[in-house]
Amino acid sequence: MGAWRVRAAAGLAALLLLCLPAPAQPARGEPLRAVATFSILADLVRQVGGAHVAVTSLVAPGADAHGYNPAPTDSRTLAEAQVIVVNGLGFEGWIDRLIRASGTKAPVVVASKGARTIAANPEHEHGHGHAGHDHGAGPDPHAWQSVANVRVYVANIRDGLAKADPAHAEDYARNAAAYGGALDRLDAEIRDTIAAVPPDHRRVITTHDAFGYFGASYGLAFLAPQGVSTASEASPRDVARIIRQIRRDKVPAVFLETIADPRLMQQIARESGARIGGRIYSDSLSGPDGPAPTYLDMMRANLAAFRAALGPA
Ligand SMILES: [Zn+2]
Structure with missing residues (x-):
């Protein structure tokens, strides 16, 4: 009777495990499911994540992320995500609501955290500054247009992936370092x-x-x-x-x-x-x-x- 009870308890535990929401870490051999808000960020996550990460971009290449209208499938994509990477700096005005609505438990990495920001161009502040308008105030969100800032993005992505998937932390660090070399060469080329x-x-x-x-x-x-x-x-x-x-x-x-x-x-x-x-x-x-x-x-x-x-x- 004792053995039966133990077996039943084990069976029940296995059943419960099957019913639990997506695990925080990827199952063995499965890539980490990462969601980035737009294509530029998705590429950076891909460069750092390599083969260990499957990346989805919410805003498709060629589309405008500022006025993006989330699709119902985006909510599901976020619910199934194991890590979410956003630009921050107010770029994705629609993301907080979408994350809340999706019920996702995935950690959110703000790629621009610690980047050196500049203020939005004040030229556009006067003349049409209706109360409640979103332009003028706050930092310029397009921080990726500076290669120095993308180094910060890459470090944040590296740390975010390592936290979500510690088993591959060394690979993420290695990929980020190699990509840093490519960024250095790009920076020199732009200057020249x-x-x-x-x-x-x-x-x-x-x-x-x-x-x-x-x-x-x-x-x-x-x-x-x-x-x-x-x-x-x-x-x-x-x-x-x-x-x-x-x-x-x-x-x-x-x-x-x-x-x-x-x-x-x-x-x-x-x-x-x-x-x-x-x-x-x-x-x-x-x-x-x-x-x-x-x-x-x-x-x-x-x-x-x-x-x-x-x-x-
Ligand atoms: Zn823009």
Whole structure:
């Protein structure tokens, strides 16, 4: 009777285990289920996680994360996640509610934690500062446009993966260190390329204020008719200001962001006489067959577009 009781108890325990929600750590041989909010972050998680991590991006490549409208499947994806990686700095205004609604117990890694932030461009604060509007106040969320900050992102991702999956902590540390070397080479390449652009050509117009970190790190001046979020449209006053500035400063080129409607920049190019300098990647990678399927590719594609449009003549 005693043995039967023990067996029954063991059976009951096994049954209970089967009914428990997804384990916090991956089962042996199974990859860690990681969810990143957008494609650039998903790539960084993939670089650090390697074969031990299966990464899903909520916002697809080419889509705009600012005004993202979560799909019902996103809630399920989060519920099944074992670790969630977000940018933070107010970039994903929709994520907190989605996490709460999903009931997920997965730890949330804020990739930008400890990054050196800059304030949102104050140009967009005056003139249309209705109470409750989201632009103007707070830090610029596009911290990944500085390679130095991506080193911080990678360290946070490494630590987050190691905590969620301690069995592979050494591999995560090794991958992060190797990727750090690739970031160093990218950083040097950007500096060399910008150094070859004549100083009076180091001015770039983009659709929204997504390149503040790139500008601060590498010495290019960026202007945009839209603020740090794409949620509010550029006002006629913003557009007129940009056109005046392009004419006054003889800005050579305006660029089309892949996540944005090209018509605004085409209008600005037409009215200011500036050339269209090609398509650049601000808040999203390209698809796998495009020119920017990874962060390193994205930064190099943008750099090539800036170099081609800005000179040396
Ligand atoms: Zn943006």
